[in-house]
């Protein structure tokens with residue numbers, strides 16, 4: 001999508017162009033040299049580099065009724081939110097569910113996407129990942145060698161995703177969807193929520209933000225939505 005997709009599900013438009021560009025520049029998908037395999041990290045075979053953060057932020061656009069998605073897509077189109085999502089997450093690691101990844105339809109340029117799925121990598125590659133040339137047992141693949149790089153990593157559980165994401169150092173975001181926000185909830189330290197002033201029909205929901213557990217630390221009101229940050233009390 002043009003500005004951003006991972007608010008996912010918005011049918012990919014602009015990042016699609018980014019991926020095509022990346023593929024043209026970087027050739028076919030290849031395993032990432034020097035990047036530990038997710039399974040190695042989860043098994044403790046690779047230690048995390050210095051500088052890793054213990055913050056974990058969920059980033060989401062949420063309607064007044066808690067809706068975040070409808071039939072695999074987004075119930076609204078807010079270009080400014082997409083632009084901000086891209087700016088905030090550029091260079092970071094994003095943990096997302098397989099449904100969200102497939103709704104985006106491609107890797108998010110300049111970020112590492114850690115995709116949680118019980119589906120074998122070969123099945124994922126057939127659908128959304130394209131022609132990933134990753135040897136059996138190595139679930140790390142790279143789309144481009146850019147700076148920051150564009151990567152897609154397949155893992156089998158949220159815990160494995162978190163361990164792997166933290167091993168890379170730098171900021172880690174949980175980018176949805178509903179199932180993955182739920183799995184992440186007890187680990188989250190921060191919420192970066194775009195409060196959308198709409199209450200659309202939907203089938204995917206953000207967990208309730210309990211004021212006893214979360215304190216609002218900033219609010220940037222716009223026309224029809226607000227960027228709101230919360231920290232865990």
Ligand SMILES: NC(=O)c1ccc[n+]([C@@H]2O[C@H](COP(=O)([O-])OP(=O)(O)OC[C@H]3O[C@@H](n4cnc5c(N)ncnc54)[C@H](OP(=O)(O)O)[C@@H]3O)[C@@H](O)[C@H]2O)c1
Pocket residue numbers: 006007008009010059060061062067068069070071072073074096097098099100101103116117118119156157158175176177178179180181183204
């Ligand atoms: N508004 C926003 O900011 C935002 C952000 C992201 C997404 N969304 C929306 O949210 C919706 C998608 O959310 P969703 O809840 O349906 O799907 P999801 O959370 O994106 O992905 C669900 C998938 O994650 C995998 N998974 C879940 N639990 C797992 C576990 N314990 N172990 C291993 N894998 C596990 C499964 O993949 P397999 O089936 O492959 O095993 C499952 O089907 C879409 O409508 C999307 O547009 C909105």
